[in-house]
Amino acid sequence: MPAHPAIRLERVSKRYGDAAPTLADLSLDVPARTFLAVVGASGSGKTTLLRLVNRLSDPSEGAVEIDGENVRNVAPHVLRRRIGYVFQEVGLFPHMTIAENIAVTPRLLGWSRPDITARVAELLDLVRLPADYAERYPKALSGGERQRVGVARALAARPAIMLMDEPFAALDPLTREALGADYRALHDELALTTVMITHDMLEALFLAHRIAVLDGGRIVADEPPGALLAHEHPYVRRLLEAPRNHAARLETLLGGERAS
Amino acid sequence: MSDPRIREAMALLPDYLSQHVLIAMTALALGVLVSLPLAVLSLRRPVLRSALLGATSTVQTIPGLALLALFYPLLLALAGLSERLLGFGFSALGFLPALLALTLYSMLPVVRNTITGIEGVAPAILEAARGVGMSRRQSLLMVELPLALPVIMAGIRTASAWVIGTATLSTPIGQTSLGNYIFTGLQTQNWVFVLFGCVCAAALALVVDRLLTLVEQGLAERRRSRLVGGAVGLATLVAIALAPSFAAPARPGYVVGAKTFSEQYILAALIERRLAARGLPASRRDGLGSAVVFKALAEGDIDVYVDYSGTLWANQMGQRSVKPRAEVLAEVAQWVADRHGVRLIGGLGFENAYGLAMKAERAEALGIRTIADLARHAPTLTIAGDYEFFGRPEWAALEQAYGLAFRSRRQMQAEFMYTAAAAGEVDVISAFTSDGRIARHKLRVLADPRQALPPYDAILLVSPKRTGDAALLAALRPLVGAIDVERMRRANLKASTGETPATVARWLDGQLGR
Numbered sequence: 001m002p003a004h005p006a007i008r009l010e011r012v013s014k015r016y017g018d019a020a021p022t023l024a025d026l027s028l029d030v031p032a033r034t035f036l037a038v039v040g041a042s043g044s045g046k047t048t049l050l051r052l053v054n055r056l057s058d059p060s061e062g063a064v065e066i067d068g069e070n071v072r073n074v075a076p077h078v079l080r081r082r083i084g085y086v087f088q089e090v091g092l093f094p095h096m097t098i099a100e101n102i103a104v105t106p107r108l109l110g111w112s113r114p115d116i117t118a119r120v121a122e123l124l125d126l127v128r129l130p131a132d133y134a135e136r137y138p139k140a141l142s143g144g145e146r147q148r149v150g151v152a153r154a155l156a157a158r159p160a161i162m163l164m165d166e167p168f169a170a171l172d173p174l175t176r177e178a179l180g181a182d183y184r185a186l187h188d189e190l191a192l193t194t195v196m197i198t199h200d201m202l203e204a205l206f207l208a209h210r211i212a213v214l215d216g217g218r219i220v221a222d223e224p225p226g227a228l229l230a231h232e233h234p235y236v237r238r239l240l241e242a243p244r245n246h247a248a249r250l251e252t253l254l255g256g257e258r259a260s
Numbered sequence: 261m262s263d264p265r266i267r268e269a270m271a272l273l274p275d276y277l278s279q280h281v282l283i284a285m286t287a288l289a290l291g292v293l294v295s296l297p298l299a300v301l302s303l304r305r306p307v308l309r310s311a312l313l314g315a316t317s318t319v320q321t322i323p324g325l326a327l328l329a330l331f332y333p334l335l336l337a338l339a340g341l342s343e344r345l346l347g348f349g350f351s352a353l354g355f356l357p358a359l360l361a362l363t364l365y366s367m368l369p370v371v372r373n374t375i376t377g378i379e380g381v382a383p384a385i386l387e388a389a390r391g392v393g394m395s396r397r398q399s400l401l402m403v404e405l406p407l408a409l410p411v412i413m414a415g416i417r418t419a420s421a422w423v424i425g426t427a428t429l430s431t432p433i434g435q436t437s438l439g440n441y442i443f444t445g446l447q448t449q450n451w452v453f454v455l456f457g458c459v460c461a462a463a464l465a466l467v468v469d470r471l472l473t474l475v476e477q478g479l480a481e482r483r484r485s486r487l488v489g490g491a492v493g494l495a496t497l498v499a500i501a502l503a504p505s506f507a508a509p510a511r512p513g514y515v516v517g518a519k520t521f522s523e524q525y526i527l528a529a530l531i532e533r534r535l536a537a538r539g540l541p542a543s544r545r546d547g548l549g550s551a552v553v554f555k556a557l558a559e560g561d562i563d564v565y566v567d568y569s570g571t572l573w574a575n576q577m578g579q580r581s582v583k584p585r586a587e588v589l590a591e592v593a594q595w596v597a598d599r600h601g602v603r604l605i606g607g608l609g610f611e612n613a614y615g616l617a618m619k620a621e622r623a624e625a626l627g628i629r630t631i632a633d634l635a636r637h638a639p640t641l642t643i644a645g646d647y648e649f650f651g652r653p654e655w656a657a658l659e660q661a662y663g664l665a666f667r668s669r670r671q672m673q674a675e676f677m678y679t680a681a682a683a684g685e686v687d688v689i690s691a692f693t694s695d696g697r698i699a700r701h702k703l704r705v706l707a708d709p710r711q712a713l714p715p716y717d718a719i720l721l722v723s724p725k726r727t728g729d730a731a732l733l734a735a736l737r738p739l740v741g742a743i744d745v746e747r748m749r750r751a752n753l754k755a756s757t758g759e760t761p762a763t764v765a766r767w768l769d770g771q772l773g774r
Contacts, residue, residue: 091389
């Protein structure tokens, strides 16, 4: 058992100007190999929380630690090379081929050319894309394929931690589910620590080990899926109402079909 | 190709084109080298950004000709300063002022498009660049600049078109360019030359644009063949431009200057012939601005040229009074020697004075023989002058001496004044007494009984560093007193009907004794 959690947020606050704090005195530990989903309404501070971890933003107060080390001690761009980052818009570089997009962090780290080539092939396979996609440009790919490249790019330098900001939100439901399942398999296979932001409660329930519910800059619940379903907090209950209702209606529909 | 003017234009092409390419491409390269870093530096500095855009936009509002002309006195002052402080000066005429002015001129599109292009990169791409661990610098070099490339290249292409076009205006500050065709052609009514200059400049602009497009495509699509093709094309262009400059190293011979009108071109060509006949190598700097040419001589940028006593009397010496011809000549000779070390060899034998001219039959009908007669009719008449005329002390003297008050006044290109007067579009024009078109258009030069107009003897001037040059002086002396006004008028008339200055100079040379 390692002495430190993979990610620790220690009483962090984040304020922009005089407005109410986006994050207020928030503490959170994410042990290694955990898949943590963060849910909450827009403006609840989930994206801010995620961006504190790889220093796309720094907290107004409090500390962020990775493997016990304060991230302030590492230059932001150096820190980010060891943390995978995937977000909804993907942000593939349109002037680079798929192979070059995937290879970008290893290149920044100065890997040798043969190592990079081998790694790109490995990753294309890992995210289930055909090998001949390597020489294509992003505009030739579908949305789902692009996000697979996004995941491959984030994994390229073998990070231990993956940060994902609504990675599958812009995809159609079938693609979203396939990608979610594939990513969860990768998480286990590669022994990753993942923090994924989602507004899709079902996605959170199915993929994560733990779900943190954020409301007004505070964590109001932090439970495994089963325990969350029984949680008493009114906001959490409301969040779970929709999936429950959907499940019940679906049940009715399916029952009706069977009866006829 | 049978037209002799085309043949002459073709013969001048290697020199004009290579100089044009050299000045334009150097200015463009320098402009890009300065603009790109400045634009990048200004990206996150709003104060610098608006200062940069403001300054480059302001430069753009200055007419190209004025911008080019402004650099001559500026550099002259700098050259003087460096001479005193560092012990060496540099030529303030020609290449350097043209280069600096054109470089400034090229900056706006490059700066603006670089800023626009980089700021136009999608936020998601920038977020990804940070997310994968790029430093600010890596993000700029690996992502932002490559993505902004098409916009930046569009700016560079705009700049190249502007610079190649504006470079034609560097002729009056002594930089040979394709503009020499245009300026000479306008002065001598040689429309073949004007057209030739315009077509060459346009063709050059198109070729450079096409080569830049190739470079852009090569960079963007990473097609090495195109990148190499474009780069090799541009390099070849510059190499061709440099070749004649190296072949004729730094023009060791005498430099004969000329102002921007055909009489000057003819006389410069004549002097060049006379020097060549004695085995003295000579080249010409045609089309120098009237304000520039004397300074250029005093500084030794040119060695010899023809000016007019009254011009120096009024413009350089600041004299308002009018004195008899011989006195003016003597005082001018004294003054140029004392103040600038310039040697006045002597008068050529004719005057090119300012005068007022009217269509002869109209003057007859109104009973106008003198400017005093004209004054009585002036309130019902229109006068046209060249660009200088109404700003000159001669005009002030005329107004004062005769109480001239015209109904309206217009400024026009000297070449068009005579036809305008002949056609009755204007009633009175400022004319030059040696102009061949006075007779051709049946104009009458009005007498000046009150001697308000100073004399304008054509005089040979030699730069301070050549005053002891016996070979040069021996070649020039036979020209003193050799050209009467009738011959000069005929020569000017030939030039104004499309004969080239070189041809006319040959004819004039044949008319003169040795």
